[in-house]
Amino acid sequence: MSITSPTQAAPDGRHNHRIRPLTSARRDETVQVVRIDAGRRLAQRLMELGLTPGVIVQVVHVNGGPMLIAVRGARLAIGRGMAEKIMVKTPEVEDV
Amino acid sequence: MSEYTIALAGNPNTGKTTIFNDLTGSSQHTGNWPGKTVARKEGVWRTDGDVFHIVDLPGAYSLSAFSAEEVIARDFIVEEGPDAVIVVVDATNLERNLYLALQILEMTPHVVLALNMMDAAKAQGLHIDMAALSDLLGVPVIPMAARAGKGMDALKAKVAQIARQGHAARAHPDQHFHPPIRYSEPIEQAIARVAQAIDACESLRDRYPIRWLALRLLQEDESCIARVSALPGTEAVLEQAREETGRLQKLYREDLDTLIAEERYTWINKLVNRVVQGRPQGPTLSDRVDAVVTHPIAGLFIFFGVMWVIFKLSTDVAAPMVNWIDSFVNGHFAHWITDLLTLAHLNGTWASSLIVDGLLAGVGGVLAFVPVLMFLYMGMAVMEDSGYMARAAFVMDRYMRKLGLQGKSFVPLVLGFGCNVPAIYATRTLENRSDRILTGLLVPFMSCGARLPVYVLIATIFFPVYATLAVLTMYILGIIMALLAGLLLRKTLFRKSEESALLIEVPAYRMPTVRNVWMEMWQRTRAFLEGAATIIMGVSLIIWLLMAIPVTGDGVFADTPVDDSAFAHLAGAISPLFEPLGFGNWENASALISGFIAKEVVVSTLAQVYHVPQPTAADVEDLGFFHQAAEAAVSLVQAIGDTIKSLPAIIGLHLSPPAQKGNPPALMTAIRQGFDESSGGHGALAALAFMVYVLLYSPCVATMAAQRQELGARWMWTSIAIQLALGWIAAFVVFQGGKLLLS
Numbered sequence: 033m034s035i036t037s038p039t040q041a042a043p044d045g046r047h048n049h050r051i052r053p054l055t056s057a058r059r060d061e062t063v064q065v066v067r068i069d070a071g072r073r074l075a076q077r078l079m080e081l082g083l084t085p086g087v088i089v090q091v092v093h094v095n096g097g098p099m100l101i102a103v104r105g106a107r108l109a110i111g112r113g114m115a116e117k118i119m120v121k122t123p124e125v126e127d128v
Numbered sequence: 129m130s131e132y133t134i135a136l137a138g139n140p141n142t143g144k145t146t147i148f149n150d151l152t153g154s155s156q157h158t159g160n161w162p163g164k165t166v167a168r169k170e171g172v173w174r175t176d177g178d179v180f181h182i183v184d185l186p187g188a189y190s191l192s193a194f195s196a197e198e199v200i201a202r203d204f205i206v207e208e209g210p211d212a213v214i215v216v217v218d219a220t221n222l223e224r225n226l227y228l229a230l231q232i233l234e235m236t237p238h239v240v241l242a243l244n245m246m247d248a249a250k251a252q253g254l255h256i257d258m259a260a261l262s263d264l265l266g267v268p269v270i271p272m273a274a275r276a277g278k279g280m281d282a283l284k285a286k287v288a289q290i291a292r293q294g295h296a297a298r299a300h301p302d303q304h305f306h307p308p309i310r311y312s313e314p315i316e317q318a319i320a321r322v323a324q325a326i327d328a329c330e331s332l333r334d335r336y337p338i339r340w341l342a343l344r345l346l347q348e349d350e351s352c353i354a355r356v357s358a359l360p361g362t363e364a365v366l367e368q369a370r371e372e373t374g375r376l377q378k379l380y381r382e383d384l385d386t387l388i389a390e391e392r393y394t395w396i397n398k399l400v401n402r403v404v405q406g407r408p409q410g411p412t413l414s415d416r417v418d419a420v421v422t423h424p425i426a427g428l429f430i431f432f433g434v435m436w437v438i439f440k441l442s443t444d445v446a447a448p449m450v451n452w453i454d455s456f457v458n459g460h461f462a463h464w465i466t467d468l469l470t471l472a473h474l475n476g477t478w479a480s481s482l483i484v485d486g487l488l489a490g491v492g493g494v495l496a497f498v499p500v501l502m503f504l505y506m507g508m509a510v511m512e513d514s515g516y517m518a519r520a521a522f523v524m525d526r527y528m529r530k531l532g533l534q535g536k537s538f539v540p541l542v543l544g545f546g547c548n549v550p551a552i553y554a555t556r557t558l559e560n561r562s563d564r565i566l567t568g569l570l571v572p573f574m575s576c577g578a579r580l581p582v583y584v585l586i587a588t589i590f591f592p593v594y595a596t597l598a599v600l601t602m603y604i605l606g607i608i609m610a611l612l613a614g615l616l617l618r619k620t621l622f623r624k625s626e627e628s629a630l631l632i633e634v635p636a637y638r639m640p641t642v643r644n645v646w647m648e649m650w651q652r653t654r655a656f657l658e659g660a661a662t663i664i665m666g667v668s669l670i671i672w673l674l675m676a677i678p679v680t681g682d683g684v685f686a687d688t689p690v691d692d693s694a695f696a697h698l699a700g701a702i703s704p705l706f707e708p709l710g711f712g713n714w715e716n717a718s719a720l721i722s723g724f725i726a727k728e729v730v731v732s733t734l735a736q737v738y739h740v741p742q743p744t745a746a747d748v749e750d751l752g753f754f755h756q757a758a759e760a761a762v763s764l765v766q767a768i769g770d771t772i773k774s775l776p777a778i779i780g781l782h783l784s785p786p787a788q789k790g791n792p793p794a795l796m797t798a799i800r801q802g803f804d805e806s807s808g809g810h811g812a813l814a815a816l817a818f819m820v821y822v823l824l825y826s827p828c829v830a831t832m833a834a835q836r837q838e839l840g841a842r843w844m845w846t847s848i849a850i851q852l853a854l855g856w857i858a859a860f861v862v863f864q865g866g867k868l869l870l871s
Contacts, residue, residue, distance in 0.1 A: 076389070082227070084386070095422075098630050104393070107636075109522045
């Protein structure tokens with residue numbers, strides 16, 4: 033597994049595969065982690081909690097404050113500052 | 129008889145505590161890990177004449193040694209080499225839980241996997257192939273439902289067996305064992321080459337699991353490199369590791385941390401797909417409940433409701449028990465001691481004064497906290513055990529973030545309004561040490577219950593019409609000062625510490641078990657008694673001594689009027705400090721000194737030093753011992769009854785009329801005169817400054833003791849310094865600023 037390179041905008045005109053922070057995801061949206069833009073310590077912690085590149089994440093609740101996400105069968109509460117460092121994209125259909 | 133050491137490891141919320149409680153029962157002991165403020169829980173389990181010491185490792189999601197908890201858990205496994213490690217995993221969440229299990233399997237082969245919450249897994253329609261799981265991991269797997277007590281016997285039997293094997297292997301430890309995972313070929317080759325270098329190194333060969341050490345060195349784990357380089361003849365190993373790391377970094381575009389984490393999860397994912405059938409579909413019941421509980425508005429109401437209940441439990445509901453302990457220790461018990469002293473012909477001597485007024489007062493001061501703490505810990509344990517704590521943190525996070533703190537910090541701060549002591553202990557639920565310290569430093573700004581009588585007394589004397597407003601202002605001022613202090617500390621002492629951020633698992637809701645709640649309550653209360661009792665007793669004795677020593681007048685040791693005692697002279701000596709604040713006479717200073725011990729005694733000290741006769745609390749009739757014992761028992765029953773009766777007070781119902789305790793008018797007049805004189809005619813301003821000072825200076829010895837226990841001596845002194853300085857400055861601003869405005 034290696035980092036998927038950023039792909040061009042989807043044909044329907046939506047920027048589907050644009051790499052964006054997790055905070056941009058809406059409630060019930062499913063996204064795929066691309067990379068973590070944080071220091072070694074934090075990146076390692078997030079990855080060990082299951083947020084490795086390529087993993088599928090579902091946003092359970094978000095209301096402007098922290099985010100509640102489902103990843104690898106667990107629910108994680110993530111503060112907004114931290115969620116901004118998790119870069120995601122809309123997954124390819126076959127990855128879900 | 130043989131003795132074995134077993135380590136208990138697992139993610140938080142896996143039922144690890146339940147298993148620990150079940151294994152060790154009442155033999156538990158809580159202390160701290162050497163040199164750390166992380167709790168170390170230990171207990172003993174005996175079987176077939178053998179003794180098994182169970183060490184509960186701190187709950188962690190991984191063992192990469194990035195937090196104090198992780199370092200402790202890792203060091204215990206690789207340095208101390210327990211005979212067996214029990215890894216508790218949540219069967220409903222195998223994928224995430226197996227990450228830690230896999231890391232442990234890279235450290236030791238003597239592992240038993242306790243596959244807990246099998247009942248919940250079954251309810252979700254999951255089927256787990258035990259034989260395949262055990263086969264793929266290479267260790268025994270025991271299916272369990274610990275809360276229902278299922279699987280404990282099988283676990284015990286297997287752990288005993290593995291521990292005996294592990295113990296036998298101790299003489300010739302096999303550091304060459306191979307964990308179940310194989311990384312991709314380039315990594316494996318690098319591991320093999322570093323392992324070869326380690327194997328050739330005399331001082332490393334038998335010391336650490338070779339493959340584990342090789343991988344840690346490749347990942348440039350600083351603590352491992354430091355430890356290895358401290359040993360002789362390890363240069364070649366470190367050189368080899370550096371070379372291999374460089375090679376791997378060139379080969380892969382990702383860093384090694386990411387690569388290893390990915391490969392572990394990929395391996396686990398494959399394993400889970402093979403052994404687990406059926407996947408939970410759609411939102412779970414927990415998710416549906418959370419839609420309300422974590423809602424920004426509804427969730428806030430629920431949170432305040434829960435906090436209100438805990439607050440009420442530790443104040444109103446605990447109050448009858450606190451009063452009973454107080455009257456028992458200072459009444460009947462003091463009386464029995466006096467009787468005993470009379471028998472020993474010691475009554476009336478300094479020794480009897482030391483025991484009754486010094487020691488017993490201290491004991492009473494310590495024991496009075498027990499009911500408060502027990503109710504608080506009960507509430508906290510229910511919050512933790514049910515899984516609600518994670519939701520509370522989630523809801524409060526957005527507000528606490530402005531203070532540079534995360535959501536969970538709100539809980540100790542709210543509890544501080546009841547009593548600062550349990551609030552300090554409640555900081556233990558925060559994972560991050562700098563969060564714990566910062567929160568522990570802000571707790572004293574929360575105006576606790578003991579400060580209220582002081583405000584009420586002073587406000588009724590000087591601001592009879594606006595008394596309520598004046599008291600409320602104190603509470604609000606405390607919050608504002610906490611906000612300012614929090615921001616200031618973040619910018620200064622905590623500038624370099626990691627920005628606090630919320631990152632916690634939100635477990636499925638569970639019914640809290642009586643056993644877990646009881647154990648938690650009892651353990652923590654005992655830790656308070658063991659840790660804080662000494663400091664509280666010590667300070668009580670010092671105050672007694674100061675009051676006992678006559679400096680002027682013709683009193684003798686332990687029988688001298690307050691005015692002539694060393695205490696009064698000490699108060700007189702420091703009173704000039706309070707002159708710029710408007711309340712610099714020795715009477716006020718002595719009330720503030722005793723308030724440093726406990727705010728509860730400020731009012732009674734004022735009465736004492738302003739020479740107003742006080743009704744004595746401990747008027748016990750001279751009855752026989754058995755009669756008194758019976759009376760004490762009856763009053764205990766009454767206290768328990770009152771406790772139960774005050775439960776409805778949580779929702780605002782009062783079954784028993786609240787006791788009215790007025791202050792004698794003579795005291796009020798004396799205090800008014802005292803303040804008028806010390807402030808040069810600005811009595812009301814000085815009184816307001818006095819209230820502000822009482823709000824802000826160090827709350828009590830018990831809080832300090834708690835801070836020393838939880839945060840360490842250095843931070844206790846820091847907190848004392850902050851409170852004394854801020855209190856003085858704020859009172860100065862009120863008094864001098866007020867004078868300027870009024871003139």
